[in-house]
Amino acid sequence: MSAPIEDTEPVAGLIGPTPTDPVIPLPPSFDTVEEERQYRKEQLAAGFRLFGKFGFSEGVAGHITVRDPENPNWFWVNPFGMSFNMIKASDLLLVDHQGNLLSGRRLVNKAAFVIHSAVHAARPDVVAAAHSHSLHGKAFSSLRLPLDPITQDACAFYQDHGLYADFRGVVTEEEEGKRIGAALGPHKAVILANHGLLTVGSTVAEAVWWFITMERSCQAQLLAMAAGAPHLIDHETALQSREQLGGPLAGWFQAQPLFDQILASDPDLVN
Numbered sequence: 001m002s003a004p005i006e007d008t009e010p011v012a013g014l015i016g017p018t019p020t021d022p023v024i025p026l027p028p029s030f031d032t033v034e035e036e037r038q039y040r041k042e043q044l045a046a047g048f049r050l051f052g053k054f055g056f057s058e059g060v061a062g063h064i065t066v067r068d069p070e071n072p073n074w075f076w077v078n079p080f081g082m083s084f085n086m087i088k089a090s091d092l093l094l095v096d097h098q099g100n101l102l103s104g105r106r107l108v109n110k111a112a113f114v115i116h117s118a119v120h121a122a123r124p125d126v127v128a129a130a131h132s133h134s135l136h137g138k139a140f141s142s143l144r145l146p147l148d149p150i151t152q153d154a155c156a157f158y159q160d161h162g163l164y165a166d167f168r169g170v171v172t173e174e175e176e177g178k179r180i181g182a183a184l185g186p187h188k189a190v191i192l193a194n195h196g197l198l199t200v201g202s203t204v205a206e207a208v209w210w211f212i213t214m215e216r217s218c219q220a221q222l223l224a225m226a227a228g229a230p231h232l233i234d235h236e237t238a239l240q241s242r243e244q245l246g247g248p249l250a251g252w253f254q255a256q257p258l259f260d261q262i263l264a265s266d267p268d269l270v271n
Contacts, residue, residue, distance in 0.1 A: 027203055027252055036069040041089040043204035044076055044128070045269040049262045050208060051132055052084035056215070062132030063112035066204050067120060073097045075120055077113075079106035088271050097121060111170055118177030119184060119200065126200040128207040137197035140218035144193045147217055149233040150224055154217040155241035156210075156250075162190035188246070189214055202248040209255035 030036040044066045056062060060081045068074040076092045078084070093104035097117045101108060112131075119129050140147075144165045149158045164183035168176060180198070184190040188210050189199040197214050201207035224230040233241070244250070263269070 024249075025253055025256070026249070027205075030069075033070045038089070040066045040069065040127075040204060041076055041092050042270045043259070044078075044092060045087050045089045046259050046262050046266075047128075047130065047204050047208040048078055048084040048087040049266050049269055050212070050258055051130075053262065054134075054212060054215075056132040056134045056211075057084050058133035060109070061111075063109055063116065064128065064130040064204070064208065065112070065116040065120070066128040067126075068094060071096075072120075072124065074102060075116060077108060077116065079104065080109040080112070081107065088269050090271055114174055114177040115180055115198070118174070118181040119198070122178070122181030122184065123186075123200060125202070126207075127202050128204040129198065129200045130207045130211040131192075131196065131198040132211070133196045134211075134215045136219035136222060137191075137215045138195060140222055141191050141196055142194050144191075146191065147214070148221060148230065149238035149241075150230040151217065151220050151233075152241055152245070153213055154220065155233060155238045156246035157189060157214060157217065158238040158242045158246075160187045160189070160242060160246060161214075162187050163193070164190055164195075165193045167192070167194040188251075201251055203252050205255035205259055206248055206251035209251045209258075212258070213254070 028039065030039065044064060047064050051057065051062065063078055065075045065077045068076060074094055074096050076094055078087055079091055079093055082091060093106060093108055094102040095108055095113060096102060099113055115131060116129055120126060144163065146163055147154050147157050147161060149155045162183040162185050164180050166179065180190065180192065189197060192198060197211060199207050199210035199214060201210060
């Protein structure tokens with residue numbers, strides 16, 4: 001379940017100066033709404049660049065959103081038809097839950113609005129949501145099965161992802177968006193049958209990381225199933241691994257090397 005990040009949350013593999021005085025990296029805090037808005041927009045642009053680097057684009061499909069810090073009923077989203085590899089913070093669009101364009105001059109993907117407005121409405125704790133038609137995610141979604149705990153990384157999603165098994169074509173109806181939100185439930189992710197993956201988080205980095213590692217977990221399970229019958233990690237160990245790897249702080253922290261890399265290689269994204 002996605003939840004606000006707290007400094008008491010364990011991060012697997014973290015070693016501090018002393019057992020009683022660990023230095024736990026945390027997302028930054030801000031003195032003003034304007035500073036936080038700019039940071040969230042830069043993180044969102046970085047998330048799109050990462051999606052582009054990972055090859056998660058499929059034509060004009062795919063979207064990541066982040067709530068505006070001033071009004072939780074507004075969210076920032078990518079312009080419809082713009083390459084993930086070219087998106088800058090200044091290109092992002094601001095919309096409200098009624099579909100009104102509040103900032104920006106380009107088109108909004110209707111499917112993005114329908115899905116993300118419903119997800120943000122259903123989950124007040126969610127700050128960011130990510131969806132794209134990644135290759136292994138959409139292949140795995142056609143099986144209409146949940147991910148199994150066959151690897152350490154997949155355990156992050158053990159009993160913490162939903163399955164929406166009612167594909168009805170391109171999502172353009174508000175009721176279907178609500179059904180997707182219901183299928184997500186309290187979890188960090190949902191598999192959309194015959195469609196792809198959707199992940200959420202308390203930060204952009206967390207939502208993006210869950211998408212990247214879930215896509216890879218789908219790939220791993222597809223490979224394992226093609227080779228034979230994968231052995232499952234036992235229930236207690238899977239839960240223990242999820243507690244170590246599947247929390248909001250762990251998700252945010254695991255994304256940091258990727259975000260550092262993309263900010264260094266694509267410095268124009270902050271413009």
